[in-house]
Each structure stands twice: as C-alpha cells, then as structure tokens.
Amino acid sequence: MSFSSVRQYAGPMTTETTPVSRAERKKQELRREIIETAFDCFAERGYHATGIADIATRLGIGHGTFYRYFQNKRDIVDHVITDLVETVVAALAAENAPEAVSSLAEYRVQSARIGDVLGVILGGDPRVARFLLLEAAGIDAEMRERVLDFYETAAQLTAGYLHHGVNLGYLHADLDVDSTARAINGMIIAAVLTSLRDPGPDAQARMSSAIRRVMYDGIAVRA
Amino acid sequence: MSFSSVRQYAGPMTTETTPVSRAERKKQELRREIIETAFDCFAERGYHATGIADIATRLGIGHGTFYRYFQNKRDIVDHVITDLVETVVAALAAENAPEAVSSLAEYRVQSARIGDVLGVILGGDPRVARFLLLEAAGIDAEMRERVLDFYETAAQLTAGYLHHGVNLGYLHADLDVDSTARAINGMIIAAVLTSLRDPGPDAQARMSSAIRRVMYDGIAVRA
Amino acid sequence: MSFSSVRQYAGPMTTETTPVSRAERKKQELRREIIETAFDCFAERGYHATGIADIATRLGIGHGTFYRYFQNKRDIVDHVITDLVETVVAALAAENAPEAVSSLAEYRVQSARIGDVLGVILGGDPRVARFLLLEAAGIDAEMRERVLDFYETAAQLTAGYLHHGVNLGYLHADLDVDSTARAINGMIIAAVLTSLRDPGPDAQARMSSAIRRVMYDGIAVRA
Amino acid sequence: MSFSSVRQYAGPMTTETTPVSRAERKKQELRREIIETAFDCFAERGYHATGIADIATRLGIGHGTFYRYFQNKRDIVDHVITDLVETVVAALAAENAPEAVSSLAEYRVQSARIGDVLGVILGGDPRVARFLLLEAAGIDAEMRERVLDFYETAAQLTAGYLHHGVNLGYLHADLDVDSTARAINGMIIAAVLTSLRDPGPDAQARMSSAIRRVMYDGIAVRA
DNA sequence: GATGAATGAGAGTTCATTCAT
DNA sequence: AATGAATGAACTCTCATTCAT
Numbered sequence: 001m002s003f004s005s006v007r008q009y010a011g012p013m014t015t016e017t018t019p020v021s022r023a024e025r026k027k028q029e030l031r032r033e034i035i036e037t038a039f040d041c042f043a044e045r046g047y048h049a050t051g052i053a054d055i056a057t058r059l060g061i062g063h064g065t066f067y068r069y070f071q072n073k074r075d076i077v078d079h080v081i082t083d084l085v086e087t088v089v090a091a092l093a094a095e096n097a098p099e100a101v102s103s104l105a106e107y108r109v110q111s112a113r114i115g116d117v118l119g120v121i122l123g124g125d126p127r128v129a130r131f132l133l134l135e136a137a138g139i140d141a142e143m144r145e146r147v148l149d150f151y152e153t154a155a156q157l158t159a160g161y162l163h164h165g166v167n168l169g170y171l172h173a174d175l176d177v178d179s180t181a182r183a184i185n186g187m188i189i190a191a192v193l194t195s196l197r198d199p200g201p202d203a204q205a206r207m208s209s210a211i212r213r214v215m216y217d218g219i220a221v222r223a
Numbered sequence: 224m225s226f227s228s229v230r231q232y233a234g235p236m237t238t239e240t241t242p243v244s245r246a247e248r249k250k251q252e253l254r255r256e257i258i259e260t261a262f263d264c265f266a267e268r269g270y271h272a273t274g275i276a277d278i279a280t281r282l283g284i285g286h287g288t289f290y291r292y293f294q295n296k297r298d299i300v301d302h303v304i305t306d307l308v309e310t311v312v313a314a315l316a317a318e319n320a321p322e323a324v325s326s327l328a329e330y331r332v333q334s335a336r337i338g339d340v341l342g343v344i345l346g347g348d349p350r351v352a353r354f355l356l357l358e359a360a361g362i363d364a365e366m367r368e369r370v371l372d373f374y375e376t377a378a379q380l381t382a383g384y385l386h387h388g389v390n391l392g393y394l395h396a397d398l399d400v401d402s403t404a405r406a407i408n409g410m411i412i413a414a415v416l417t418s419l420r421d422p423g424p425d426a427q428a429r430m431s432s433a434i435r436r437v438m439y440d441g442i443a444v445r446a
Numbered sequence: 447m448s449f450s451s452v453r454q455y456a457g458p459m460t461t462e463t464t465p466v467s468r469a470e471r472k473k474q475e476l477r478r479e480i481i482e483t484a485f486d487c488f489a490e491r492g493y494h495a496t497g498i499a500d501i502a503t504r505l506g507i508g509h510g511t512f513y514r515y516f517q518n519k520r521d522i523v524d525h526v527i528t529d530l531v532e533t534v535v536a537a538l539a540a541e542n543a544p545e546a547v548s549s550l551a552e553y554r555v556q557s558a559r560i561g562d563v564l565g566v567i568l569g570g571d572p573r574v575a576r577f578l579l580l581e582a583a584g585i586d587a588e589m590r591e592r593v594l595d596f597y598e599t600a601a602q603l604t605a606g607y608l609h610h611g612v613n614l615g616y617l618h619a620d621l622d623v624d625s626t627a628r629a630i631n632g633m634i635i636a637a638v639l640t641s642l643r644d645p646g647p648d649a650q651a652r653m654s655s656a657i658r659r660v661m662y663d664g665i666a667v668r669a
Numbered sequence: 670m671s672f673s674s675v676r677q678y679a680g681p682m683t684t685e686t687t688p689v690s691r692a693e694r695k696k697q698e699l700r701r702e703i704i705e706t707a708f709d710c711f712a713e714r715g716y717h718a719t720g721i722a723d724i725a726t727r728l729g730i731g732h733g734t735f736y737r738y739f740q741n742k743r744d745i746v747d748h749v750i751t752d753l754v755e756t757v758v759a760a761l762a763a764e765n766a767p768e769a770v771s772s773l774a775e776y777r778v779q780s781a782r783i784g785d786v787l788g789v790i791l792g793g794d795p796r797v798a799r800f801l802l803l804e805a806a807g808i809d810a811e812m813r814e815r816v817l818d819f820y821e822t823a824a825q826l827t828a829g830y831l832h833h834g835v836n837l838g839y840l841h842a843d844l845d846v847d848s849t850a851r852a853i854n855g856m857i858i859a860a861v862l863t864s865l866r867d868p869g870p871d872a873q874a875r876m877s878s879a880i881r882r883v884m885y886d887g888i889a890v891r892a
Numbered sequence: 893g894a895t896g897a898a899t900g901a902g903a904g905t906t907c908a909t910t911c912a913t
Numbered sequence: 914a915a916t917g918a919a920t921g922a923a924c925t926c927t928c929a930t931t932c933a934t
Binding site: 692732733737 | 893894895896897
Binding site for chain 3: 902903904905906907913
C-alpha cells in the first residue's frame, strides 16, 4: 500500500538505475519497503512516537535488519522526506513546463491542470500532505530547514511560470515575480491544508476556483 | 524577555481575572514565568528535545515544582500554544473590526495596517511564527488538529472582512467568501514563512505589497 | 562488606570532608555503596560482563538511580579504581616514611613491615590485587595508562626509600635508584601475583623472605 | 606487518606439521593470517572493542568466513595468546639451556643474553608485551588464569636456572629456588612494563643492569 | 568453501513522573 | 508549597552468530 495512488505519476523510485544481480535487486526492494513502512508508521503515530521496532515489526523483519539499511532513525526519515518531495515535484513537473504556454488562456488551463494533479496526489493520500506540511518541520531544526528549502524551491518553480507570462505580456509587466510566486504558493498551501480538514472533492474544487479567481482578477470590483 | 515585543498588544495575560491574595498573585506570576520559559526552551531546542528539567533549571526552580503548576509536559505546551494564539489573535483583532471599513480605499488601508501588525508581531519575535507554523503541528495528532483549528479560526476571521466588503459592494458579489478567505490567509502564511528565511523589512514589505496587488487586482493584464 | 578488611587502614573514604545535611550524608552514603557494589560486580564477573542493571539490582536500587550518581559505566570504574589505589597507597604510606629509618637494620624492619601491610591488604581481599593488577588494564587504553601511571607512582615511592638509604650510606652509593626501585617493585608485584594463585600465608612469607634476601644480598655466592 | 620482528626467533608457526595438499596449505595460511590480523586489531583497539567484522574487513574476507576457521570470538583470542606465548617462550629457550652454564661468570653472560633477547622481542613490537601483560588478563576469568599459568611456567623456567646454579655451587645453597625465581621474574616484568612507557634503549639497558646488580649482589653495602 | 543478509538478545542511557521530606 | 531523589519504561543501537545462497 503506502501512498500508492501517487505511484502512477512515475515517482523517483521507478526511475532508479536498475541493479544487476538478483540479490542486489532484493536488497533494493527491502530498502524501498522499509522507507514505505517507515512512512506508514510516521504518518500514523508521528515521528517521535514511532520506534525502530515498530517499523521492523510491521514489516516482519528483525529490528537489527533495519540498521543494515539505514544508519539510524534520523536517516530513515530523511529518506522518507526525500522520497515524498521527489514524488510531488516529479508529478508537478511532468508535462507542465512553463514554456508550453503562450497565452493567458493556455496558462489558465495549465494552472487548472496543475491544481488537478495536486488534488490527485494529495487528495489520493492525505498522509503525504499532512506529513510534509504539518509534521516534518517539527522533527528537528535541520528538518525544519529542509521544509523551508522545499518552499523555496517551490517558489522558484512558480516564479518560472510568472516570469514566462511577464515576458509574453499576458501578466503585469511590473509584477514582483518572486514575491508574487510565494504568495500564490501560499494559496496552494492553504488549499492543501483545507483538503486535510475537508477532504471532499467539492471543497477542493471551490478552493481551486477561488485561488484562480483571486490570482487572475483579484477580489476587488473594477472601478 | 520572551516574545515581549508582542506584549504591547495587550495579550491575553493582562486581561485574566486578577487574583486577590498576595500568595495567589505570586503563584500566577510563577505560572506565567513557567509558560514563558517553556516557550523559550521549546523555541530553542524543540518540544521533544526539551526536558522538564531544562525548563525548571533555566527558571531556577526545582523540577518537582513544575508539576504543581502543570499536569505534565503535554499540558504546558498546550498552554504555551494557547498563549501564543491568543496573543496573535488579540493583536489582529484590536482596532481592526470589519465594520470600521466602508469603502475599498478604507479596506486597503485597513489590510495594510493588519499587515504591519503581523509584521511587528512575527518580525519582532520570529520564534512565535516558527513555533506556531512549523513546529507545533509535529508534536502529536491532537496538537496538529489544534493548529488546523487555528487556521480555521483565522479563515473565519478573514471571511468576516470579505463578507463585509461584498455586502457593501466593493468586493465581487459572487465571491466564494469562505474559500477566498482561506486563499488570502495562505498568502499571509507565505509571507510569514518568507520572513523566517529572510527577516529583513524589505522582503517583508515586498511580500505585503505583492499580496495586496494579487488580492485586489490579480496578476493578469486586463483585456 | 566489600574489601572491608582494608578499611581498618583508614582509607581515603574516612578522610573526606564530612557533609552537613542529613540528606547530603545519605547521598554520600549511597554513592559509596554504589562504588563498593560496582567493585563487587566487576571483581566477580569482570568489567565488560557487568551491566549497570547488575549493580543496581544487587544494591536494590533502580538502575536509573545509578545515573544520578555517576555519568556512565566508564565513570564508575574510574571511581572504583581511584578508591582502590588510594586505599592501597594510604595503607602503605601510613607510618612508613623513608625518613623514619636511619640504618640498614631499621630499613630491613621497615620493609618487612611494608611487606606485612601489603600481605594484609591484598591477602585480606584478593579481589583488590586481582582487579588492579590483572583486569583493570584490559578495560580500555585510558585505563591501561592509569595502571601504568600507578606503577610509575609506586616506583617513585620506592625510589624515595632507596635514595634515603644511599644518602645515609647503607645502600650502594652508585645505585641506579630509579631503575632499582622499579626492579624491587617488580618483585613485589610478583609476590602479589603469587598470592593470587597460592593465597596461603606460607607462600606469602616465603616470597617476602626471598625478596628481601635477593634485595639485600643478591643470590650470588660471595667471591 | 604483525609482530614480525619476533618471527626471526623461529616461533611456533614454522615448526607446525607441514600440510600436504595445496588447498590444505592455503587454508593454513589463511588461518595464520586471521590470527595475525586479529592480534593487530586487538592490539589496536582492545579485545572488547574489536568486532569480528573488523578483523574480516581488514583482511578482506567475509566475516562469515571467519567462522569457518575459528569457533567464535573467544576462540580466536585464545589462539592469538597461544601464538604469542609460544613465540616468547621459544625465543627465550633457544640456545639458553641452563645446562650450558657452569660458572657464575657464564651465568652472568647468559642472563645478559636473555635480557637482550627479551629486549629485542618486546622492544621490537611493544604490542606483544602490552597485550600479554596488560590486556589479556582483563578479557575474562579463564584468560586471567591462562596469564597466571604463563607466569607459573616462566617461574619454573627461571627456577631451572637457579637450581642449576645452586647445584653447581655458584648460587647460595640455601636459596628458596621457587620463590626467588618468581621474584626475579617480577623484576623482568618490571623491566618490560618500564619499556612500555619509556621504549628507548637507554632505559632498557639501565633496567637490565639494575636487575643484574640487585640479583647478584643485592643493594646493601657489605658489612 | 566463501559469503554477507538476517537476526535478536542485550547493552547503555534518558527522562517524565511520583512522592517522601 | 517546594524540592529533588528515586524510578523503570522505553528508547536507540551494536554485534556475535547462523545459514541460505
């Protein structure tokens, strides 16, 4: 199981260099299972409340085996996060290059599609968003910085789209691209957080629509 | 010390029912000091890495004394959060009632003022935002729900402003008030997160301005 | 219990600054009991085979309590060694100052007395010698150096006696005092090691007598 | 590598029954390499801090292979000790039979030669002495007894020389041969221990000379 | 015969909590 | 009311040993 609905987006795990020998393949498989099971446990009880023994027991392996694959408890959560982030980023980047767009209308379509993808990823397995947005940063200071890094990366990604729009003339020429990208991402975060409380597709659609309304037209009545 | 710059906004602590006897007053005082010191420790090393003994030692009291004021470790962090949330909410609510506004121009002024207040509160003591937005939700499932509750409350607060604007006609009549409120709050969260990485006033001002630009006019060039 | 027969020699523990409060006294008492019980355990099963839990259980305290008194397992063995060394040194130093001797005859008497004292100390509780001479150095590199330091100190002590004898003229004027002291101490070590295998008083007396014979007259027939 | 300087004394390893087949010879070779590498590791980090994996890795073999050659960790250290002891004993016994001596002058020469040999063996590779004298006995009770056995054997060896001297009349007729032998060996131990701290040839020569002075003439001025 | 993946007993250590003083 | 000594559950992590490949 695990966040399997996400898998269809060709996450990073399927693109890894295929190992040669059968033993090596088995090893990679177990390594992957440990990461997934660890995520299951962390998502269920939280990082601090999860013991290595919990992960091992749930997987049916000895807990000493865990340490053959990961240095320590901190190491595994790092890999879990890396995995999740790569999955999300891969899903978002696929077929959504800024350059594929050349008009406002196309941009609206693209942003709607990105919204849908996010909805499928994060709606498909709410634990992913919950863990990345709400729990990860509380693990320790280093992880907090990683989460902030993640936001930073996302801001640059979004800024790319805005920049493209400014260049092509369908977005305001004097846009503060960087700050605006952050603001837009903030709305996306809000949508994701909302979906954690109200996971239904209606609420999601309404958020998506509200964000696009604000984003393109603003809320103010025109003079 | 502590998040003292926030204090000037008449946080909840000064509005509590004043106790009578001198002993009672002393007790309340220590209780307050424990909450503040606990926040200091949590902000510095994180909730899980902080021991009750750390708090007690830093305050110069026996760690048995702690348990005369709070049930357990979980209890104190609940109080710390309550305190922080009330402080922030109080600061935002003060003199910023939705009803005080009757035109778009006034609303612009008011939202700029709210932005300034947020800047002072969260810029004055970055630990407050860091703890509320990044660490609190990772403590356990219950706390995570509290944080989501907090976002919910904030959404309703913002929705109040929007509703007022729609009623008075300076905001779009067909605005999905609830969802839009969440989206706008998302931008505010983004601004706060940005300030954690780049605490300078410039970045803050740019975010504030970008948010208002998006909010009122959107990013799209008018037809 | 513990190496109690040694106690009569006024080991270091009775000369410590007496604490004031009753609680403080209790604490010092427990601290001492832990040291003694740790020695019991180490002597019985060896340092590495002894767990903190063993010490605590035998003493009837929780094993968490141990860590209120000593930093870690390494810390306690350091204190055990310090205790043993101080006890032995104190016993040897008592009433046996080099200056108290002014002739070969007196020196013979004094060295016999020192031999007796050693016999009582180490014969009284063979575990002391066994631990100091045979097991301690195997704990780790640092402890090994401490043991070598101990030998060094003992050499200097013995050298003091020889130097006095040379000055007073009853020992060879051209004696290599330092090396000879080490050699003599080696014989004492041999005596102690012998007593570990053959603890009877006869073997001890024979060693003592053989050492003095070698020491004063050598083994060679005079020309 | 390893305590190779010792090898020239025709240690026990070259006198073993030569195996027949090539495969068998290879096996014996690896067995020997494991013993030597184990000693390298034990000498470097101590017995308890050394893992089977350390030995195997350093040798470039799988650590499962280790168990094809030795029963367990305890087994290998037993072999290491046996090896070291045999090497030392062989070196001492070679060309130094008690019967080869027939006068005090010759005995002096022989004992000086034995001292030299010891110096070469133990000075050549200080790890041998350090491990035998300081660390081995701390491994466990059984090994401690083996070390004491070793001292016992050495005492009997030395006693043989003394006995010979008494019989031939150049040593005191009433010598307590057994105890005196132990005492003399104690001085040798002291010399070896000294060389561990001060490995220079000077200190060694001084100890050697001091021991012979004490041994033959004693320290006391003649009446 | 060689390997190294798997194992789990067991180690040291921490810390929230209790309660006698 | 304040204290801090005592506690033991629970944790992370190591490593000697086994055994299927």
